[in-house]
Amino acid sequence: MPEITTASRALPIGGTGRLTTGWWGMACLLATEGILFAYLIFSYAYLGAQAPQGWPPGGPPSLKLALPNTVLLLASSLVLEVGHWRFRARREKTAMPALLLTAAMGIVFILVQLKEWTNKGFGFATDAYSSSYFTLTGFHLAHVIAGVIALVVLSVWAWQQRFPHEGSLHLMLGRIYWHFVDLVWLVVFTTVYLVPQHP
């Protein structure tokens, strides 16, 4: 009969960072979401390549709102990281302020983007360009909204002090997701706004 012994090396339960299954689950989510945006951009570019008149039909889109909005979204990632760094270094009691500030910046991005939409001289069903423009930016906007909801929920849990200063899986996943949403915007912004500037 085998003897029962206790392992000499303690193993973490659940673990942190890449030891968690959550990190790997998030990696799968980002892979499938990332490729979804690749297919969206493919569709936009395919319709553009086949378009009989110019693409976009009304000339290059204005950067007046879109450029500052892009800077705002990128800055929100920075705010989140700095805030999280301060929380980890125990300079903040909770991660709530950083999460709420990031969410607020996300909300401003959403409002500016809605304004940008109403400024367009075309509607969803005008032509192939308008359909793919609103769908591509709309998919991204939906992801920002999901990210804002996640940040708000996380900030409630942070306020309840349910996260440890170090190794919180929830904060890690929330941060990864928010940075992903920002990164995708850079690609969408480049595709939809920057590329048509020099036809």
Added chain:
Amino acid sequence: MATIAPERLPAAEREKLTATWETAPGLFGWFASVDHKQIGIRYLVTSIVFLLLGGVEALVMRVQLAQPMQRLLGPEQYDQLFSLHGVTMIFLYALPVLSGFSNYLWPLMLGSRDMAFPRLNALSYWLYLFSGLFLYVGLPLGQAPNGGWFNYVPYTNRQYDPGMNIDIYTLGLIFLGISTVVGSANFVVTLLRTRAPGMSINRMPILVWGTFTASAANLLAVPAVSLACFMLWLDRSFGTHFFDVEGHGHPLLWQHLFWAFGHPWVYALVLPSMGIVSDGLPVFCRRPLVGYTAVALATVTTMVIGFSVWVHHMFATGLPAMAISFFSAASIIIAIPSAISVFAWIATIWTGRPVFKTPFLFFAGFILLFVIGGVSGFMTASAAFDWQLTDTYFVVAHLHYVLLGINLFPVMGGIYYWFPKMSGRMMDERLGRWSFWTMFVGFNLAFFPMHIVGLEGMPRRIYTYPAELGVGGWNLLITVGAFLFAAGILMVLVNVLVSLSRGAEAGPNPWDAGTLEWSVSSPPPPQNFDIIPIVASRHPLWEDRLEDVDERSQLGRGYLLDRGRETIGTTPMDAEPNVILRMPGDSLLPLLLAIAVTFLFAGLLGHWWIVSGIAFAGVLAVLIAWFAPQPPVGDEKARLYA
């Protein structure tokens, strides 16, 4: 040979583990179970029910086509039947049945106690069930999908197809896609993180390679069809212009997106079932698989090339010759990894001592059908010849040889092979042989003549044909073959039902197989393994008999992990233990989430935005409960049996 564990553990320890892992009794447990074995069996049963539904649809069509100018079905009914038949078989049977096997078998093969995300596993099943019902909701109303399984625009634009049929199709596929993606992510993470200590990637069963490859591909392929369906739904609901020429949209965009998904998908339907054969066939040849490494790499290579062949479905659409040449070449090259696997199976039989039990018959029969389907695929890969064959019954013959040959025959063999593990009882061997030969003869009678009627010019998807075409005799033969084939499948099901109560006791390892799932009792206990095994070779149960294997796996020694629902997490490549994973227990959240998603899609279908809005709030609420943080726990010094 590494010995089998159960009696080595003190009874009290065993009972504690069983109590920890058991699903709660009664109705609550039925709805809340996250046990991969229960979920696997649900997947299998549900997908077989869909197989029967799709089969009945096929038989009705075969009665219609048995003779020229029949009027059993009108054109509209026929359109709905062939569309629903394709959608059912390809989406609701072929992949889910493989998910069923993999769900049931993976943790047992990998030496783990559950999948990486047990609740996600339950969610993917419920979403699959509800999306399947969603796709069928139009049938009794005469509003079933009617644009074929690949649903080409412009036929399916609102202008030409104004009913609810196509809306059910587009939303149904998006709905089902969520289930597929969720399930695939679970397989990927399970493979990377929950293998038993020592099971490095060169020691995994080939079924695991196949399902892993298929799942990784699904993560990357499914969004293409979900997006295409979403855009078509927008076109139909809000007048957007993705696919209609008037608004400068482009019908070919649908075909690109659909087949960018569709071709990887057909490999996802066959690679796991080829894995079933690679694992099952050697057991009946009394030797390990010939060329394990080559077969594993061929599996992955097939899928990688499979992502660059989608245009071979579009040779007849007037694309530039350069593009067609490239995709034609890629489609021909993909024969190479397939041939590697075929030669490996043949060599396994050739150099082994075959035991001609029912599973062997199905696996060997599969090899022949795979070769026939492969050759006809090789023919259609040539663009010039494809122009002659496209939209004829030749293509119908080809796709049934590959899908039924490579998916259904291994699945039936897999049922005979693993039924003893799942139920603890053997299936009847005599009825098993009858079922195989009936299916095999019926299949070839039904589908081989389709090559000929296709070459003679009979188009697919037409509800009838004139007598002057001269294919009435062949079609009668095809119909007879189809009914014979169906009778064979019924025999398998009768065998399953009868053997459940009357089959002989199986014991843990009735086939004297070599992999881990055969080291536990049949059916396995809720915790799968009392002690997490330590794996040292590909065939832990055959080590004493294989001359070139010096390693010895440890089945009675290793991690006990009895402080709650725990299993071991290991490194992705070498499977070194590096974390203890706490698993969730019974939960109603997966079912609630699936119900909320169902209402969300029902709202989208009927344009009842309030329903969708409330359902979306429900989705959010369940997700928040799902992700609610648990109090942090420290490290644990696990107890070991040494």
